[in-house]
Amino acid sequence: MTLMVRCYPVISRSCHILPVTRTHVMTRTATATATAIRRSPTRPAPPSSTTTTTTTKKHSHQQSSPPPKQQQPSSTPPPPNAQMANSKYEYTRTFETPHPLLPNTYIILRIDGRSFSTFSQTHNFRKPNDPRALSLMNAAASRTLQALPDIPIAYGVSDEFSFLLPRRCTLFDRREDKLISTLVSTFTGWYVFLWPRHFSPEEEPLRAPPSFDCRAVCYPSRGNVRDYFAWRQVDAHVNNLYNTAFWALVLKGGVGRREAEEELRGTFARDKNELLFSRFGINYNDEEAMYKKGSVVFRDYGVVEEDQEKGGEEEEEETTAVPEVKSKTQKEKEKKRAKKAKIVTEHVDIINDEFWEKRPWLLE
Numbered sequence: 001m002t003l004m005v006r007c008y009p010v011i012s013r014s015c016h017i018l019p020v021t022r023t024h025v026m027t028r029t030a031t032a033t034a035t036a037i038r039r040s041p042t043r044p045a046p047p048s049s050t051t052t053t054t055t056t057k058k059h060s061h062q063q064s065s066p067p068p069k070q071q072q073p074s075s076t077p078p079p080p081n082a083q084m085a086n087s088k089y090e091y092t093r094t095f096e097t098p099h100p101l102l103p104n105t106y107i108i109l110r111i112d113g114r115s116f117s118t119f120s121q122t123h124n125f126r127k128p129n130d131p132r133a134l135s136l137m138n139a140a141a142s143r144t145l146q147a148l149p150d151i152p153i154a155y156g157v158s159d160e161f162s163f164l165l166p167r168r169c170t171l172f173d174r175r176e177d178k179l180i181s182t183l184v185s186t187f188t189g190w191y192v193f194l195w196p197r198h199f200s201p202e203e204e205p206l207r208a209p210p211s212f213d214c215r216a217v218c219y220p221s222r223g224n225v226r227d228y229f230a231w232r233q234v235d236a237h238v239n240n241l242y243n244t245a246f247w248a249l250v251l252k253g254g255v256g257r258r259e260a261e262e263e264l265r266g267t268f269a270r271d272k273n274e275l276l277f278s279r280f281g282i283n284y285n286d287e288e289a290m291y292k293k294g295s296v297v298f299r300d301y302g303v304v305e306e307d308q309e310k311g312g313e314e315e316e317e318e319t320t321a322v323p324e325v326k327s328k329t330q331k332e333k334e335k336k337r338a339k340k341a342k343i344v345t346e347h348v349d350i351i352n353d354e355f356w357e358k359r360p361w362l363l364e
């Protein structure tokens, strides 16, 4: 494109700027950059009649409409590498920060109910556990796995759920913002959508919007991931034993909340077990597995027998290598396989080896 551009590169000895008219062949990008420079508040703006840009030419058919208001130059000039392919405003994209998560690491995204003590009071959640609320959490997690086939497993307890993404996951180019926002909004959407299937609409309609926060943590090894899930399951057990004892004292023993707290302070697991059995005839071992162990939601490709198992330790050594890049076809194939897999919810031990050894694909 041939353009007439008035430039100001010549300064006379008496410090007067002498306008020089030159003819340039400008590319689209160069033209856009020239426009950006022209609009910079640090330089004088030449008369618009001498400058024609690709953008203005593109919209020349709109000449019948009134001329747009003269834009005041922004106080912050655009960065020098601004790309302005579509509009003069597009350079603002260069301010975006992609925040990719570390490559070749497992990603765990944990969502957690926000102000759920208030939310549970508003909706009369039963104490110490409400099977309706927990099954709703599990159902929302299961739908989240359906929506995001990259996730092989999730573990939930109370108002939290942890979702695992594999080491080689490339979903959203591992951008933290996109992963977190997609996961938490998908989960919350399903939580609201499925509410009437778990709480009777007559007895407990949804009276307030639930919300969850979410964080992403990268773990470099299988061992770290196993320990993470073990930590959450131990936490589930400790909290549930405490809550079972606390609410037995309050609801069955007629003890005030503060007194119940006092009574349980400094006690060990065996003391709480003894208290439950001797005073309320509750054998903690007989409590629901969902309450004691939490919920494991995972893709089930069938159990792998011992002789088919992969050498876990040996493979872990390979995590220091350059991450394997899968072809598009390979990725599509895996996605299809993941979508077809049955998603199951179980309340089982994930601290010991057995669960993981029988399902090696969960930590691939």
Ligand SMILES: [Mg+2]
Binding pocket: 112, 113, 116, 158, 159, 160
């Ligand atoms: Mg919580």
